[in-house]
Amino acid sequence: MTKKEQITQQIASTETIHIAGGCLWGVQEFLKYLPGVLNTEAGRANGLTKSTKTAYDGFAECVKTVFDPKVISVEDLIYHLIEIINPYSINQQGNDIGEKYRTGIYSDNQSHLLKAKNCIQKIEKILNHQNKSTKKIVIEVLPLTNFISSDEEHQHRLTLHPNDHSYCHIPLEVLHKYKKIATNS
Numbered sequence: 001m002t003k004k005e006q007i008t009q010q011i012a013s014t015e016t017i018h019i020a021g022g023c024l025w026g027v028q029e030f031l032k033y034l035p036g037v038l039n040t041e042a043g044r045a046n047g048l049t050k051s052t053k054t055a056y057d058g059f060a061e062c063v064k065t066v067f068d069p070k071v072i073s074v075e076d077l078i079y080h081l082i083e084i085i086n087p088y089s090i091n092q093q094g095n096d097i098g099e100k101y102r103t104g105i106y107s108d109n110q111s112h113l114l115k116a117k118n119c120i121q122k123i124e125k126i127l128n129h130q131n132k133s134t135k136k137i138v139i140e141v142l143p144l145t146n147f148i149s150s151d152e153e154h155q156h157r158l159t160l161h162p163n164d165h166s167y168c169h170i171p172l173e174v175l176h177k178y179k180k181i182a183t184n185s
Contacts (some may be wrong), residue, residue, distance in 0.1 A: 014038060015069050017077065018045045018106040018144055020062040021085045022093025026168035026175060028063045029158040030084050033178040036072025040065055042150040042157070045106045046142065052151050060104050060140075064147060074115040078105070078139075082123060083177075084170045087137040094169025104140040106147075116141045 021027040024042045032040045040063050044052070047059030065077065081103070085093055091102050105116040116139075124137045149155075158165055158175070165172060 013068065013070065014066050015109065015112070016064060016066050016107070017074060017109070017112050018043075018062045018064050018104075018147060019077065019081055020045060020060040020102060020104040020106070021081055022061070022101045022103065022169050023096045023167065024061040024063055024150065024154065025157040025164065026170040027061075027084065028156065029168075030170060030175055030178070031063055031065055031077075031080070032156075033176070033181075034067075034072060034077075034080055035178070035181075036068045036070075036076075038066045038068060040156075042154045044100075044146075044148050044150065045104070046145050047148070048146070050146070050148055052148060056098075056100060059100060059146075059148075060102050060106075061100050061150075062104070062106065062147075064149075074112050075119040078116055078119045078123070081105075081139070084174060085139075087123075087127075087139055088135050090138050095167075096169060102140060103138065104142065106142055106144040108144045110143075113141050113143065 019027060019031065028040050028042050031037055043062060043064055044059035045062040048057040085103050091097065091099050093101050107113055120137050120139055128134055158168065
């Protein structure tokens with residue numbers, strides 16, 4: 001197999017899902033170190049416009065996540081998302097408040113959406129059993145209707161500007177949990 005064929009085969013075996021978990025700076029920093037995540041891009045999902053220069057149009061801040069399904073599954077990504085969010089919080093993660101900070105899974109792959117819904121229901125059932133509660137997980141799971149990339153200043157923000165972590169809702173020890181694993185292997 002030629003090098004070009006290998007690269008083509010590798011690209012063909014990747015999948016893409018869009019993950020919203022509050023402010024995208026921390027979500028991107030966390031996701032990019034997960035084993036099996038090949039690329040991340042900060043952006044906006046399911047807004048009405050194709051520009052970052054317009055007023056709020058219904059979008060959710062999200063991270064376009066390209067992954068190798070042989071290494072990490074949609075369900076694994078959901079479990080990792082639960083590590084960095086309050087799954088019961090509507091339109092708020094940490095100090096970030098507003099509809100654009102809602103949590104969600106967006107994909108144009110119906111299989112991803114079904115897996116995400118089933119996984120969230122399973123997690124909800126487990127957590128409610130453990131906590132003897134009946135709380136509802138509020139991660140929305142919807143088809144991707146629109147994605148626009150964030151401006152360059154928001155791409156890999158916490159890698160380029162680590163002091164901006166003070167704005168992030170994810171504790172530093174959780175934010176870089178998988179970075180430590182990736183750099184030690």
